[in-house]
Amino acid sequence: MIELSALSAVPAGTRDGVLRFYFGPMDCGKSTLALQMNYNHHRQGRNGLVLTRHDRSGGPQVTSRIGLGSEAVEVEEDLDLVALVRSHHRVDYLICDEACFYTVAQIEQLADITDDLGVDVYAFGLASDFRSQMFPAAQRLFELADEINRLQVEVLCWCGRPGRLNARVAGGRLVRTGEQVVIGDIGDGGGTDEAPIRYQVLCRRHYRSGDLGDS
Known part of the structure; x- marks a missing residue:
C-alpha cells in the first residue's frame, strides 16, 4: 500500500491517478466525508480543488448537515473541468461533491483528468433520483470509476428499515x-x-x- 505522504511528493501527471465514486442516499454523510478527505489530503501537503453543484446552501461551497463547510468551485453546465485543472499550477486531487448533478461530458472529463493528468478524483453523490432511476452522471461514474464505494453510514426509513x-x-x-x-x-x-x-x-x-x- 502506498502511503498518502508518499503520494504527496509525486507531482501530478507523473503517476497514475484514481477515479473513485462514493454514493449513498441522502443524509448518509457524503459531503462530510468529502470535506474530511479534503482536509486529510491538504494536511499532507497535497494541492486540491473542491467542486460542487447545487449544494443545499445555494452558494459555491460544500456544506454538511453536521455544520462543516468549505468554499468550492460551482460546476456550471458549460464548465470544462480539464481546462479548470490545467489553469492551476499544480493539482494533485479533486473533491467532486454532488457529482450526480454534473453533465455526462463532465464525468468523461474527470476520467480524462485522472488518466491524462495523473490527478486523483474523488466523486460523491446520489446514485438515483426521486423516481428511483439513476442520474445519468452517476450511471457514467459507475461505468468509468476505478472504485465504487457505497457509504456505510446507516440511514433509516421512518419504519426503522434501512433507507435506500x-x-x-x-x-x-x-x-x-x-x-x-x-x-x-x-x-x-x-x-x-x-x-x-x-x-x-x-x-x-x-x-x-x-x-x-x-x-
Whole structure:
C-alpha cells in the first residue's frame, strides 16, 4: 500500500491517478466525508480543488448537515473541468461533491483528468433520483470509476428499515413525476406555499407504497 505522504511528493501527471465514486442516499454523510478527505489530503501537503453543484446552501461551497463547510468551485453546465485543472499550477486531487448533478461530458472529463493528468478524483453523490432511476452522471461514474464505494453510514426509513431511496414530497404526498433536479432538503419546506418540496429517505417497501409515516 502506498502511503498518502508518499503520494504527496509525486507531482501530478507523473503517476497514475484514481477515479473513485462514493454514493449513498441522502443524509448518509457524503459531503462530510468529502470535506474530511479534503482536509486529510491538504494536511499532507497535497494541492486540491473542491467542486460542487447545487449544494443545499445555494452558494459555491460544500456544506454538511453536521455544520462543516468549505468554499468550492460551482460546476456550471458549460464548465470544462480539464481546462479548470490545467489553469492551476499544480493539482494533485479533486473533491467532486454532488457529482450526480454534473453533465455526462463532465464525468468523461474527470476520467480524462485522472488518466491524462495523473490527478486523483474523488466523486460523491446520489446514485438515483426521486423516481428511483439513476442520474445519468452517476450511471457514467459507475461505468468509468476505478472504485465504487457505497457509504456505510446507516440511514433509516421512518419504519426503522434501512433507507435506500430518495422520495420527493410535494404538498405532503410522495410524487413520482416532474423534473429530475429540483433542489430541496429534508424537512426544509422549500418550494411554493401550494406545493412545498422536500425529500425523505424511505425503504423500498414504503417508497413503492408511498407511505411517508407520520412525517
